[in-house]
Amino acid sequence: MATATKRIVLVSTDKAFVQDCRTAFAASDLIQLSTVEKSVVELRGEIQEADSDAIIIDMDAAKLEDVEALQRITRRLEGKAPILVVTQEFNAAAVRILVQLQVADFLVKPLTTADLVRSCIRVLQGPGREQNTESQIYTFMPAAGGVGCTTLTLQTAFQLHHSVTRGASTCVVDLNFQQGGCAEYLDLEPRFDITEIENQPERLDRQLLDVMLSKHSSGLCVLAAPTKPSEMRSFNADVVVRMLDLVSAYFDNVVIDMPRTWFPWTETVLLGSNKLYLVTEMTVPCLRHTQRLIQAIYETVGREVKPNVIVNRFEQRMFENGVKQADVEEILGDHFVGGISNNYRLVREAVDRGVPLQEVDANANVINDLKRIILPEEAVATPKKQRSILDMGRTLWRKSA
Structure with missing residues (x-):
């Protein structure tokens, strides 16, 4: 049986990060990466229209406007696609907010593209697979x-x-x-x-x-x-x-x-x-x-x-x-x-x-x-x-x- 291609949308204004991600995901025939080079605040209907299997959002979890924009996206998606957040902020308040919004995973910059790819693999496999995987x-x-x-x-x-x-x-x-x-x-x-x-x-x-x-x-x-x-x-x-x-x-x-x-x-x-x-x-x-x-x-x-x-x-x-x-x-x-x-x-x-x-x-x-x-x-x-x-x-x- 043919394996369906997984579609991932990357939202980021970090040009170097976007290019690194394109290079990393280009090696796979199973993942199709599309990019939206806007901040999370500037998004309107791009994510919903993309009909993706997973979404990577590069944002600043310390900014209230970014968090509010993420909240709007999660409400609109209604759980149809898991969200993976990449942020430079790493404190208790930011972590608590991301967990409350039930994002599938979050990574902190600087990070390697290998870590990002592994996280995407786990997210695409779904929560059931993750719970059954023994450390x-x-x-x-x-x-x-x-x-x-x-x-x-x-x-x-x-x-x-x-x-x-x-x-x-x-x-x-x-x-x-x-x-x-x-x-x-x-x-x-x-x-x-x-x-x-x-x-x-x-x-x-x-x-x-x-x-x-x-x-x-x-x-x-x-x-x-x-x-x-x-x-x-x-x-x-x-x-x-x-x-x-x-x-x-x-x-x-x-x-x-x-x-x-x-x-x-x-x-x-x-x-x-x-x-x-x-x-x-x-x-x-x-x-x-x-x-x-x-x-x-x-x-x-x-x-x-x-x-x-x-x-x-x-x-x-x-x-x-x-x-x-x-x-x-x-x-x-x-x-x-x-x-x-x-x-x-x-x-x-x-x-x-x-x-x-x-x-x-x-x-x-x-x-x-x-x-x-x-x-x-x-x-x-x-x-x-x-x-x-x-x-x-x-x-x-x-x-x-």
Whole structure:
């Protein structure tokens, strides 16, 4: 059966944004993009006449006249086509208004066209499909201090976010409330005020979550609290569970950076993970502690979750004294899933600049090593298979046509 073409109308006065969208959507035979280069206030009957499957409106959610114009459009459409809003404003009031107007999704500039395309795919698939799609949760836990767990957590998040096969909305959750560094590694302001919901976890809803998220220019979201090194606090498990439930409801990929310390909620997080990675180093004490950590996980959560061990700063030593790959494989057995090359200079530069590793060197050995572990299907893919992100929705559209 032939697949029907989906028609999307873009309303924007941002010429550069319009051109980027045209280029991004031109790669697909399944989407026909038409543009209305007017502000939302100037619209009259253009959207109704277009008879589109979805509408993208580029507007300023902080301007009352723009919001009123959006209200008029939603009333006229009567739910016939989902609306996706792109705005530069990102505060509690703007989020609340957009949620009340029941827009299908909203994105904040600056954003990548890949994020916009993915959002359009989800919107076109409809709310039923979105509710039935289970979030994938990747949890990283350090076997010792200073093993590079945060670096690998963030790099995994970037790889998932831009993946051809799994690329979708991605959020990093920093559960190291005392000494977490996810936000600082990306030069972002940590905005998760856990004290605001500590005694009332049910207060955390979509609007409050959006306000507390830190957003990277790539579109990657980070949920991190300001660190307080002098306070060793153990929050109620209900707070962490509520937070993770909400994040997993709105993001396709959730990547968690765990603290070394075991808390009352640690077991719940491990059980809820699709993939659990323990990060260790190539030293005898660290590998022994990794063995003990694996045993502790099995004793606590049973065999429901298998710990996968990543050896960071991995070095092949053939004729030197010290730990060799054969030793690592013997100690860890089938828990060992791969090593990450020792490239301290690259990692240090990325951290000091507050940028992802690929901005320093897109072909670095660290990136490729991690990709072979997290995205093995893409690590061996040929360039011919690197297709447009629009292709991700084709199978689903064929089934629904």
